[in-house]
Amino acid sequence: MAAVPWKPLFWERFNESFTVAGVARDSLLVAARDLSSLLRGVQEDRVLVRIDKCQRKLAEASRLLAVAISVLGTVELLALRCMRSEDSEEVRARPRARAARELASHAYDAVSSSRGHLGAAGRLVAATGVPDHAVEEERVAVLAAIEAALDALNGIQQSRRSDASFPDVVLPRAQSRTRSAAETPSLVGSSSDAAAAVWISLGNSTPGSLFRVAISGAVPELEAAHAALRVVADGIEKNPRVAAAALGLSASTDWSGYYSTALLALDAAHNALSALLAVKGESDMVFLRCAPQLGLNRGGPGWICWEAARADAERHGRAALDHLWSASSFVDYCLAGVLTWGSAGQEARELMLRALANAGQARVAGDQLRHAAGRSFYHARKVLQGVPSSNRTLS
Secondary structure (H helix, E strand, C coil), X not given: CCCCCCHHHHHHHHHHHHHHHHHHHHHHHHHHHHHCCCCCCCCHHHHHHHHHHHHHHHHHHHHHHHXXXXXXXXXXXXXXXXXXXXXXXXXXXXXXXXXXXXXXXXXXXXXXXHHHHHHHHHHHHXXXXXXXXXXXXXXXHHHHHHHHHHHHHHHHHHHHHCCCCCCCXXXXXXXXXXXXXXXXXXXXXXXXXXXXXXXXXXXXXXXXXXXXXXXXXXXXXXXHHHHHHHHHHHHHHCCHHHHHHHHXXXXXXXXXXXXXXHHHHHHHHHHHHHHHHHHHHHHHHHHHHHXXXXXXXXXXXXXXXXXXXXXXXXXXXXXXXXXXXXXXXHHHHHHHHHHHHCCCCHHHHHHHHHHHHHHHHHHHHHHHHHHHHHHXXXXXXXXXXXXXXXXXXXC
């Protein structure tokens, strides 16, 4: 393995991860700036436009962080399989890559949280009659989550700047992985029927959003990614020409088409899953915001079951993401590394089987997410049935 030219790919991916993290940081800074004065003299429709713009920036940051996590996974695979004790620069860079991957993962989680709170803020703004302080509390929660993500990303950049002696590899365009609250008073017993009706309407909208997650779970996109990797794995194992035809590519031993197709399928699965988890996070935040307003029993069995289902959905969603990122790292190492080195043999087959296994596990986790969201939908409806009759009759 010592003769394999693995170091250029190691440094390409190492440096690319820091570049991508920097672009994600810029997107978060723009979102934070636009949210800094969300309610100051701005009309409702303009607030919603601004929220939508910020959501796009946060979604872009999520996508970029997913790329950073994946390429740092490639770095770790290269280190595990190729590195020797005499590779002093790479040995020194490896712990920094590991730390950067962990920080990028923390930043991803914080951005996911910010997307949920921002979606909730948008729902509150759109529901005429919600007091400004409720929207403000969600805005503050968004900014706190963005700040946590920026802290993690600043840690990544500081790690990179702490040693400028690492090789600075310029990425060829074709090989780059980068592509273009305080509780408020309860309304139970309130004389403001209109205000109570607003919160009941918001609460009743939550199960519908959870049902959307329950009927999808991003399973179609996860299945498509798994199918695409299956074709590539079969091509490596059997006949590249047959695999190329199945993917709609020209029959060739050039693996770049396979590489792009596999990564595009994985990226599409990530984007669908990430968007669905943002919807789920938004629904959870709205439900939590409505609970004290409607006098819901947050200690009752229905609420406890909803919290458990909510936690299960989060766990399965994150598991699906982890498996997608691992699959992407194996594909990257195999198709941008091993096969370009002219060593399409047992190692290439093993790597694609590992990628395929992770894509399959992501699909299973997506299905588990779907079932957990279904339980969350059911228990949210049961909890809402406990709204005091003085409020429920207004719905």
